Amino acid sequence: ELQLLESGGGLVQPGGSLRLSCAASGFTFTSYGMTWVRQAPGKGLEWVSAISGSGANKYYADSVKGRFTISRDNSKSTLYLQMNSLRAEDTAVYYCAKTYGHLEYWGQGTLVSVSS
């Protein structure tokens, strides 16, 4: 059974850092790109970052460029999002998604709250 399990969310002060993880199972992880999408409270979906199956290609939304870093460990079938210099507007549920052109399967999400 395909599963994506995010973890690492929590409460952090402005300017702080967090690393999100997304553990994948049930499919050949290296064959698929992966994507992070976030959803602020009461708002719509916002694309954050994406990475190719090999990890060689990485893409970022302008809102997080220079602050967030996407990576993956294919030996562990795990996707990461390192988030630095966090701001209040980064508060959201963060979802990872298996990507095949479109977003084909979503994780359950992890909540990141940035507040003093």
Add this chain to the structure above:
Amino acid sequence: QPVLTQSSSASASPGSSVKVTCTLSTGHSNYIIAWHQQQPGKAPRYLMKLENSGSYNKGSGVPDRFSGSSSGADRYLTISNLQSEDEADYYCETWDTNTRVFGGGTKVTVL
């Protein structure tokens, strides 16, 4: 980059049909999109991929009452025989080489 425009809400009675529209911006009318459903308090769920020809491919387990169609820059999601569990937000999505965009979402209410 493409922009996707959705109406904010739609409603219909149980057993009837509702059609949700997603419009691609000028110059992007041939783009493939995907539809996603987000029930209250849950993660989004992939419903289908929809091409500009109107051809669509649904995700695993998506009921037959969900279908897609296209006309020019418009992409449609039709829910037939509306059920209470179909009350949700519906988002369209498209992508380019190095970016991905979502429509603002359409809240479907079952009256």
